[in-house]
Amino acid sequence: MTVIPLYRQEANPQAEVCRSCSVRQFALFGALSDEALDTIHTRIATVEFEPGAPVFDAGQRGAALYTVRSGVVRFERVNERGDWRITRLAGKGDLLGAEALVQHRHADAAVACTPVVACRIPRELVDELSAQQPAIVRELMRRWQAALDDAEDWLAELATGSARRRVLRLLLKLAGLAPPGEPIWLPKREEMGAMLGLTLETASRMVSQLKREGVIQRHEVGHAWIDLPVLQEAAAREDRLE
Amino acid sequence: MTVIPLYRQEANPQAEVCRSCSVRQFALFGALSDEALDTIHTRIATVEFEPGAPVFDAGQRGAALYTVRSGVVRFERVNERGDWRITRLAGKGDLLGAEALVQHRHADAAVACTPVVACRIPRELVDELSAQQPAIVRELMRRWQAALDDAEDWLAELATGSARRRVLRLLLKLAGLAPPGEPIWLPKREEMGAMLGLTLETASRMVSQLKREGVIQRHEVGHAWIDLPVLQEAAAREDRLE
DNA sequence: CGAGCCGTTGAGGGGATTCAAGCTCAGTGG
DNA sequence: CCACTGAGCTTGAATCCCCTCAACGGCTCG
Numbered sequence: 266m267t268v269i270p271l272y273r274q275e276a277n278p279q280a281e282v283c284r285s286c287s288v289r290q291f292a293l294f295g296a297l298s299d300e301a302l303d304t305i306h307t308r309i310a311t312v313e314f315e316p317g318a319p320v321f322d323a324g325q326r327g328a329a330l331y332t333v334r335s336g337v338v339r340f341e342r343v344n345e346r347g348d349w350r351i352t353r354l355a356g357k358g359d360l361l362g363a364e365a366l367v368q369h370r371h372a373d374a375a376v377a378c379t380p381v382v383a384c385r386i387p388r389e390l391v392d393e394l395s396a397q398q399p400a401i402v403r404e405l406m407r408r409w410q411a412a413l414d415d416a417e418d419w420l421a422e423l424a425t426g427s428a429r430r431r432v433l434r435l436l437l438k439l440a441g442l443a444p445p446g447e448p449i450w451l452p453k454r455e456e457m458g459a460m461l462g463l464t465l466e467t468a469s470r471m472v473s474q475l476k477r478e479g480v481i482q483r484h485e486v487g488h489a490w491i492d493l494p495v496l497q498e499a500a501a502r503e504d505r506l507e
Numbered sequence: 508m509t510v511i512p513l514y515r516q517e518a519n520p521q522a523e524v525c526r527s528c529s530v531r532q533f534a535l536f537g538a539l540s541d542e543a544l545d546t547i548h549t550r551i552a553t554v555e556f557e558p559g560a561p562v563f564d565a566g567q568r569g570a571a572l573y574t575v576r577s578g579v580v581r582f583e584r585v586n587e588r589g590d591w592r593i594t595r596l597a598g599k600g601d602l603l604g605a606e607a608l609v610q611h612r613h614a615d616a617a618v619a620c621t622p623v624v625a626c627r628i629p630r631e632l633v634d635e636l637s638a639q640q641p642a643i644v645r646e647l648m649r650r651w652q653a654a655l656d657d658a659e660d661w662l663a664e665l666a667t668g669s670a671r672r673r674v675l676r677l678l679l680k681l682a683g684l685a686p687p688g689e690p691i692w693l694p695k696r697e698e699m700g701a702m703l704g705l706t707l708e709t710a711s712r713m714v715s716q717l718k719r720e721g722v723i724q725r726h727e728v729g730h731a732w733i734d735l736p737v738l739q740e741a742a743a744r745e746d747r748l749e
Numbered sequence: 750c751g752a753g754c755c756g757t758t759g760a761g762g763g764g765a766t767t768c769a770a771g772c773t774c775a776g777t778g779g
Numbered sequence: 780c781c782a783c784t785g786a787g788c789t790t791g792a793a794t795c796c797c798c799t800c801a802a803c804g805g806c807t808c809g
Contacts, residue, residue: 342660343663345664346667348668350667363648372659406647406651407609410605413655414606417595417658424666425586426586453755463798464798465755466797467797469755486806486807705765706766712765715789
C-alpha cells in the first residue's frame with residue numbers, strides 16, 4: 266500500500282485535489298460545500314493498493330473509511346467450514362469500512378482486485394462531520410441501505426440458477442463496474458468460483474464457452490472486451506428458456 | 508393485518524405499554540429515556556400479521572418502520588429469471604423497513620412466517636427523533652451494519668456447500684430465532700428451498716434424514732424440537748469431514 | 750529456460766434435480 | 780361422524796449438471 270498525504274502534494278494545492286476530485290459528486294462528502302471541503306482535506310490521504318493487497322482484514326479494528334476513486338475491491342469471508350466466499354464488490358465512488366463507525370472490528374476483509382486508488386478518511390473525521398452536517402448522516406444511511414440491497418441482489422442473482430446463468434450475471438455486474446469504453450476486469454477463475462459458489466473448473470468451462478460463442482473477447486490477462494447488448498441478450502435468453 | 512392503536516388500549520395505559528415493552532432494551536428506541544418515550548408512544552401502534560401476510564411489499568413506498576416483538580419475518584425477492592429467493596430472516600427485536608428513511612420504495616418484500624406482533628413506527632417520527640437524539644442515529648447505523656453482516660453471513664453459510672450442510676446451518680439459525688425452551692419454527696420445504704437455493708424435494712430429503720437420525724423431532728405442523736448440542740455437533744461434524 | 754501460476758479440457762462419479770406417485774393430515778361438508 | 784378434498788410432505792427412479800481428479804499448455808518472471 267502506498268500512502269500519499271494530500272498536504273504533501275505541494276505542486277497540486279490540497280483544496281484543488283478534493284474540489285476537482287473525479288468522484289466527488291458520487292462520494293460521501295459530495296454533499297459538502299467547497300468551504301466545508303477546504304477545512305478537512307488535510308486529514309484525507311490518497312492510498313493505492315496493488316491487486317491482492319488488503320484494504321483491511323477481517324477482525325481488524327477499523328480506524329478509517331475509504332472512498333474508491335478507481336479500481337475494484339472485493340469483500341470476502343471464510344465460512345465455518347473453511348470455504349472462501351466473495352460476498353460483494355465495490356467500485357468507483359463506493360465507500361468501504363463504514364462499520365468502523367459503529368463497531369470495532371471488520372466482519373469481512375476488503376481486498377483490491379485490480380490496482381486501486383482510494384481516499385482514506387479517518388473515522389473521527391466522519392464522526393465530527395456527522396455531528397455538524399446532517400447531510401452526511403443521510404448519505405451514510407443511503408450507502409448502508411445500498412450495500413444491503415447489493416448483498417441481497419448478489420444472493421438472488423449470483424447464487425441462484427445454473428453455472429452458465431451465474432457467470433452471465435457476473436459479467437453483467439462487472440460490466441457495470443468498468444469505466445465505459447474500457448475492457449472489463451475478468452477475475453481469475455478461482456475468484457469467480459468464490460463469487461458464484463462454483464469450482465474454478467466450472468467457471469473456466471463457462472468462460473471458455475462464452476468466448477467461443479463470441480459473447481466475450483479476450484483482451485489482456487485479466488481483462489476482456491464485451492459487447493454489452495450481446496451479453497444482455499445472452500443473459501436474457503438464458504433466463505427465458507426454462 | 509390487525510392494527511391496535513396504543514392510545515385505544517385504555518385498560519392498559521399507553522406509557523406503560525411502551526415502558527414495560529419486552530423488547531424495549533433491544534429495540535430502536537431502547538436508548539430513549541422514560542420521559543422521551545412518554546412523548547412518542549401515542550404515535551406507535553401495535554400491529555399483528557398472520558403467517559403469509561406481508562408487512563410490506565417490494566416496490567411499495569415505505570411510510571413506516573416496524574420493530575418485531577414476536578414471531579419470524581422473511582425478506583424475499585424474485586430475481587431476473589423469476590426465481591423466488593428468501594434473503595434474510597428477522598426475529599424479536601429486529602427492525603424492518605429502515606430503507607423508508609432514505610429511499611421511497613422497498614427493494615424486497617417482508618412477509619410474516621409465523622404469527623407476528625410488531626410495533627409500527629411512522630417514518631416521520633424516526634426522522635424527528637434522529638434530529639434531536641444522536642443515540643437514535645447511532646442505533647440506526649448499528650442496525651444497518653448488522654443487517655448487512657447478516658446478509659453476507661447468509662450467503663457464506665446458507666448458499667455454500669452440500670444440501671445437508673445448508674439445512675444444518677439453517678436449523679442453527681432458526682434455533683437462534685426461537686424463544687428459548689420452545690420448539691423452533693420449521694419452515695415449509697418450499698420456503699427452505701428458497702432460503703437455501705435447493706428444490707423442495709431436496710430440502711425434504713435432508714429434513715427427513717435428520718429426523719431419522721434424531722437431530723430434530725417433529726412437534727406440531729411447522730414446528731420441531733431440537734437438541735441444540737446434538738445439532739451443533741452434527742453441523743460441526745458435517746464441516747469437519749472433507 | 751525452467752519453474753510456477755493460471756487456464757483449459759477430458760473422463761468419471763456423485764449429488765441435486767426432475768418427474769412422478771403415494772402419503773399424511775387438517776379442514777370441510779354431506 | 781366420516782368420507783372427501785387439497786395442500787404439503789415424502790420417497791423413488793432416471794437424468795443431468797457440476798464436482799473431482801488429472802493431465803497438459805501457455806504465459807510470465809526470475
